[in-house]
Amino acid sequence: MTVIDANNLILGRMASAVAKRILEGEKINIVNAEKAIISGRKVATYDRYKQYADRGRDFGPYFPKRPDQIVKRTIRGMIPYKRAGGKEAFKNLKVFIGVPGELSQQETSTIENANISRLSTINYTVLGEMSKKLGSKV
Template sequence: MKVIDANDLIMGRLASTVAKELLNGEQITIVNAENAVISGSKVKTLTDYKEKREIGSIEHGPHYPKRPDRIITRTIRGMLPYKRKSGKMAMSRLKVHVGVPPQFANTECTTVEGAELSRLSRNKFVKLSDVSRRLGAKF
């Protein structure tokens, strides 16, 4: 089992790497999901996520999450063939947590190469916790 610390990692790059590893049979746990970052303008990112939440109806969906752990899970799901058996099996091997649960407190966490925040040339990014709070999440 692989434990990844999402602290200051770019969410899209993290998600694509994790999706590939899940399809290869790895079991992955992501901790500190709220500290992941989304690259791009803060205003544009916040309006995009707010618009995604307002699409559809309460009964019929689509249902877009507010919480940071569920946003990362949904992003990874979008990179998998989640309606097929291989995608469902891959999603069952993924666990995402806000903060660090007690069972992983003493576990050594890895990081994803190429997904570091230092990779960005500008300081245009927003933390996933800020996006979640704007959407109304309480964590």
């Protein structure tokens, strides 16, 4: 079981690396999901996620507002989750807000090519801030 700290990691790059690893059968726990980064202008990013969240208000498809669920949904979009292999792989993934007690003693790893230092711009949004704007209570 691998524990990945999402602090200052770009969401899409982290998600693609994690998706590949869970498809190979590795069990992964992601901690500090609220500290992940989404690159791009804050207003444009918020508008895009607000459109996703409002689209399924009454009948679906429902889009999450909590940071841990947004990370999980992003990774789900990168695997064939409607097929048996994808469903089994998706069960190998757990995402947490903060660091839960049982994982606090374990060593965390990071994904080097998903680090915020790879951004060539200062335009980015922290997932936790955007989640609060969307109406998340966490």
